[in-house]
Amino acid sequence: MQSPVVATKFHCTKSAIYSTGHCKKRTTIFHFKFTRSSTFRIQRFNLACHNRNPENHLVSPWSSDIFPRGIRNCTECINVSWRWVSQVISFYLFCLNLVADAVAIDYPSPSFVYACEDVNNYYANADHLEGKSLKKKLNSIIARHQSLSYREVWNALKLLDASDVDNPKASSGIVEIYSLRVVPKSLAGKPDGWNREHLWPRSYGLKDGSSLTDLHNIRPADVNVNSSRGNKYYGECNVYSTKCLKPANKEAALDTETDKDRWAPPKQHRGDIARALMYMAVCYGFRQPDGGPALHLSDSPKSSTSEMGLLSTLLKWNEIDPPSREEKLRNERVCKFYQHNRNPFVDHPEYASLIWEEHSSLRLPRSHEIHNKRQFKTSRSSVDRLQTFKERHGGIAMTGTKQF
Structure with missing residues (x-):
């Protein structure tokens, strides 16, 4: 993320002519450059006050009876000048605060540690729980988090989904979720570039607020492929379908597929997407403060009831495609740099079968049974x-x- 630069230039000329003297403030130019290093410069400042008699002849101030008034007039010019300086300095300090706030969103102070960074203690209160009790406890842990603006999401994705996961800031490209292609970051929002894909579709209950800009649910996607997916729920083609398309789009990865209702992403991201949707169903699965509907996972998905799916397929994907190093790094960076919360299912994939046990093909032991x-x-x-x-x-x- 490049440091914001705010630059301003003030140009003022003030003349004061009196019957017994003339005080002129020559062109005064202030040039201030605000950067992250707080560079502050005054390019040129010229001030000249001349005592003149009514005939415009120069006279010695020491012998002139207009000396006191001339001095007062020049003093007024100087006072006006310093008022300008005071206003500019105030503006400068205000801009520094804005810059500091903007930088803090993406790069918090290294000396500050958020609760989500201590993974062991983060889920401590979830031990010994399962089913709805576990879901509600996880909700209390992750629901309250920093919310980003829709514009801030662009820059966040450039870091979170950078092609070079070890040096994301220096990476020039991002990885698209459905096509697996590396494309330039500069093509963000372009017709031939990439845009922000909501894995849990907006039409399935996302309203203005934190659910709409939650980074755990947003990934970069090719514009055309994103449009092709639309708001289809996730699942593999129905075995009885005669209109199964493989790949799902000519620009999508070869192992994608789709029919009239379902969409299957690349196999290497199926677990990632499953865990993202499970996160949404827990984080926003209860009554929301902003009035948004409670989100749910189901094997009978329906946008009118905010039920996304297919749940049984997502549970299977969670099992066969465990969290990768890239997914874990992404989860860590969302916690540290942006929202300051985590996706529990990336840290504990077994939580999925504990919450949705009746839909799971594998009954896992409780987390406290594992640790103890x-x-x-x-x-x-x-x-x-x-x-x-x-x-x-x-x-x-x-x-x-x-x-x-």
């Missing part, structure tokens, strides 16, 4: 499923005990 290594009885088929989950998620599965 408590024993639980299980059938042979359950052990097999845990072993499969371990292979997919990189954890350690053992008979009777599961650890991450």
Whole structure:
């Protein structure tokens, strides 16, 4: 993010002519340049006061009876000049505050640590919970967060979805969510460029406010591909569909697909999108202060009731496509630089089956059972499923005990 630059130039000329003297303030030019390093310069300041008699002849101030009035007139000129200086300095300090506020949004003080940065304590109160109790507790943890303006989202995406995840500020490109292409950051909002894709569509209950600009739910997408997806819910083509399109769009990744109602993103981002929608259903799944509707996940999605889906498919995607390094870094940066909250399902994918257990194909042990290594009885088929989950998620599965 480039530092804002505010520049202003003042040009004033003031003349005062009196019957017994003349005081003239020559052209006075102030040039102030405000930058992040607080550069402050006065380019030129010329002030001249001359005592003149009514005939416009120069006389010695020491011998002239108009000396006192001439001095007063010149003093008035100087007072006017310093009033200008005082006003400009006040304006300068005001601009510095604006710059500081703008910079703080993207790059907070390194010495300040937000609660979301301490991952272990962030979810401490969610232990021993499941179902609606877990959902409500997670909501209380993540719902109150910094809200961005819609314009600020552009710059945030340039950092969060940069093609070089290790040096995002220096990266010149971003990665589009559906096409997987790297495109220049400079094409943001251009007809042949990329725009802001709401994974949870706006028509499914997003209103003006924090839900509309939540960075966990917004990704860069090719303009044409984004338009092709529209507000379709997520899911793979119906096996009985005769109009399944693969890829979903000629500019989308080859492993995308779509039919009349469903849209399947690239396989490497299916888990990311599933966890983003789960976050939305928890963060905005209860009565919202701004009057927005409560969002829900369902296997019978409907925009009129703010139900997005397909839930069973999203739970499957969460299992087979665990959080990648890039997804974890993104989650960390949303916490540290922007909203100061986290997506719980990136940090704890097992929360998904604990909340939506009846829709999940894999019953995971509770998080407190994981951390405390408590024993639980299980059938042979359950052990097999845990072993499969371990292979997919990189954890350690053992008979009777599961650890991450």
